[in-house]
Amino acid sequence: MSSSSPDTASESSQEMKYGERYIAEGELLTFPNPRVGRRYDISISLPEFTCKCPFSGYPDFATIYITYVPDERVVELKALKLYINSYRDRYISHEESANQILDDFVAACDPIEVTVKADFTPRGNVHTVVEVRHQK
Secondary structure (H helix, E strand, O other), X not given: OOOOOHHHHHHHHHOOOHHHHHHHHOOOOEEEOOOOOOOOOEEEEEEEEEEEOOOOOOEEEEEEEEEEEOOOEEEOHHHHHHHHXXXXXXXXXXXXXXXXXXXXXXXXXXXXXEEEEEEEOOEOOEOOEEEEEEEO
């Protein structure tokens, strides 16, 4: 028999887990580009993106591809992972999620150019790919 009361057990199960806390506190962090002036591409894929359909509430799944040419700042990958995970419980369309990721990415590291491609898993016989770009 457990020594904790039902109220204590209920409170502990409702506490925010450390991963949830990191996601909630997460922001896109950057660090100085080690090769400012050299043009090079950085390609990142995030295959576990999830959000919720704003109309049905059903979960949507996608792989997010980010390809960018850094200027003075480079995005930190763990922070990017946590930022992407923050979409899990958001009610947001495919189109808006891709555009919001692009806007936030540009605001964080101001790249020379960036493409965000959101390749959503087919649902109901419909496959959606949203690709958005920014260039200085």
